[in-house]
Amino acid sequence: MPRIIKHPELRREELLDHAQALFLTHGYDRASLNDVIAAAGVSKGAFYHYFASKEALLEALAERFARQALAGVQKIVDDPDLDPLGRLNALLATSRQAKIETAAEAWALFATLFRPENLVLFHRINLAASKSFSPVLVEIIRQGIEDGTFRTFDPEGVADVVMQFGLATHDVTAKALAGGSDADMEIAIDALEKRVRLYEIALDRILGLPDGSIRIGEPGFVRAVMTARRDSPAAASKVRGM
Amino acid sequence: MPRIIKHPELRREELLDHAQALFLTHGYDRASLNDVIAAAGVSKGAFYHYFASKEALLEALAERFARQALAGVQKIVDDPDLDPLGRLNALLATSRQAKIETAAEAWALFATLFRPENLVLFHRINLAASKSFSPVLVEIIRQGIEDGTFRTFDPEGVADVVMQFGLATHDVTAKALAGGSDADMEIAIDALEKRVRLYEIALDRILGLPDGSIRIGEPGFVRAVMTARRDSPAAASKVRGM
DNA sequence: TATTATACCGACCGGTAGTCTATCCTCAAG
């Protein structure tokens, strides 16, 4: 019985990887700790050496997600060529920045997260993400208010609303992706496109901008994301990079 | 060992009551089935005679909540003296309609629901409620679009946004209520009041109304609700009537 | 009164998250 000892950090990361895969496919509740350690080829003792509990594992997973998501966003925030509106748009339309395939995978991830048995997982990630995401948004909005681009008060409130819309867009997209037939898909695409336009206008008006200023995605991007996903359904297994 | 047989309906209702109390205080996951049946003074066999599973119990609980909430709303919808804007306002400001104490209890309920361990419970209730709530909202908005009050498209989308804002208001209030010291409370009240004003303006603009049309609550209602709650902290235990 | 359906009981089951003690491995101090 050889006892392989890897670099501890790697072990921890490996545990997270396998947990992520299992939680995303079967849900946090239904994937047992035994499943996780079996998949990772690790004993109970080893697991509890790295994590205090199953909950703690989930927490760590959420943190990792949030860290990765924030890293992708930071580039936009640091870009000196962008004005506040440009920054906000870039932030909302990350699917435009990234290659469509990558975006599709992110959507697919969200689709699995939104499955009801992943509620807990989704909520944790959401919480962790918004904790690091929100200050960035607030800062951008504050800048915009200062230089007169945005005409509103309460930057935190607006940031909240922006986040809500962002999540709601994910939500409705994910549900469409999760749902079944091609015919349904067509209807869902139309509805979603319409919904996104509404969110754009809503944000325009909340921020005191002329209609058409906020662009979550160019017309047709919903269809592009959707079909890209259908053509490569591997997605969920390799979302690691997000 | 006397075997007391009550009216079956009552037994079921009693089970729901005790489950509600336990779920709200300890959370769905942490309150075990044994706890519930012990509290209700009922055997396992009896429980499984009334409910197929613990999940089913939760489902039933969510349904009961939704039914009660909708009943309160129906009066507003059926009021022939109200125009679409009036109806929407009445809907958003149910805390104005009801007595403050009752409202405070409702808030307190939400406060407990938003506790992370009640995620599942909250989600179910939310789902059940919005399933019956959403069509009502859509209908009101459609009426408003038709008679020219609201200038927007995609009633379903707007309804969605309204629901989001409604829930977000609950959310932020609940968090404030849940949080601790009196000093914190003062800050929270100010922040919340500001947030509510923002939501009002946001809805005004989304619906193409002049600023000030939507009234979630008159100035100071946040403080009223908050203090009313602090003065009678029984709340969570007798939310039954909601 | 006999029969059937409903309401109820509680021992039991497989599986769960988490604990504990013992053992192994690494690496720094001597």
Add this chain to the structure above:
DNA sequence: CTTGAGGATAGACTACCGGTCGGTATAATA
């Protein structure tokens, strides 16, 4: 090169969980 301290790992074990099941008492029906 030896040693020993502490980090890392193993896996049997525990308490408890949701759910099942065979059986019993009560109510409804005939």
